[in-house]
Amino acid sequence: MDTKQLNYYAEQDKILIATDCIIFGFDNQSIKLLVFKRRIAPFAGKWSLIGSFVKKDESVKNAAKRVLTDITGLENVFMKQLKVYGSVDRDPGDRCITVGQYALIRIEDQDIELVEKHGAVWYDLDKMPDLVLDHNQLVEDALVQLRLKASYQPIGFELLPEKFTIPSLQKLYESIYQKQFDNRNFRKKIIALDILTKLEEKDKTSSKKGAYLYKFNRKKYDKLADAGINFKL
Incomplete structure (x- = not known):
């Protein structure tokens, strides 16, 4: 007898599984969230996180990867599972x-035409429209996890271009933590961590004098992480 043809769970209730992606980016000024107007009922035309139902032949993780690639054109981006949201009445449909996944991408690397094709828009977190279903809660939970993880791992560098300035790095972490850092203390602490490589190039977009560009040195960080580095700024 071919057991593959047997339906052992035929009498059980069928429940839909979805994944919703909380996609964060950084535009050198503030953290932003990528959302779009929902295309299916209920709540068609309302602002929503970008997600999808999980197909029978894919894992939840691969479903989230598919969503990210379909919308942004990017692959192999930083993505972590957040929580499972399963309230009985969370979706009137x-x-x-749904399984929440938060992702960090470099906005400058996105496929702009693809993002626009899907009607997706980047919003500042403090100007974000009200989202459908429980998506506002997903965003709040993702921010809590982002801040927690950023306190012991340099995941903020996933949001920065390959080359960046110290002021840009400071703006990023001020945006993550929603608080101001003293310029001198921030520079002193980040340089003391010895995980940045200073370049001879300068960014002169904001002043004639310009600011030196740096790169994140992951090899140095990995060695320090093994030794128990504390990345809290």
Whole structure:
């Protein structure tokens, strides 16, 4: 007998599984969130996180990767599972459980035409429109996890271009933590960590004198991480 043809769970309730992506980016001024107007009922035309139902032949993780690539054109980006959201009444369309995934991407690397094609828009977190279903809660939870993880791992560098200035790095972490850092203390602490490589190039977009550009040195960080480095700024 071919057991593959047996349906052992035929009498059980069927529940939809979805994944919703909380996609963060940084435009050198503030953290932004990528959202779009929902295309299906219920709440068609309302602002929503970007997600999808999980197909029978894919894992939840691969479903999230598919969503990210379909919308931004990017692959191999930083992505972590957040939480499972399974309230019985969370979606009036049907009984649906969603798995939240938060991702960090470099905005300058996105496929702009693809993003625009899907009607996706980057919003500052403090100007973000109200989102459908429980998506506002997903964003809040993702920010909590982002701030926690940023306190012991340099994940902020996933949001920066390959070359960046210290002021740009400071703006990023001020945006993540929603607080101001003293310029001198921030520079002193980040340089003391010895995980940046200073370049001879300068960014002169904001002044004639310009600011030196740096690169993140992951090899140095990995060695320090093994020794128990504390990345809290």
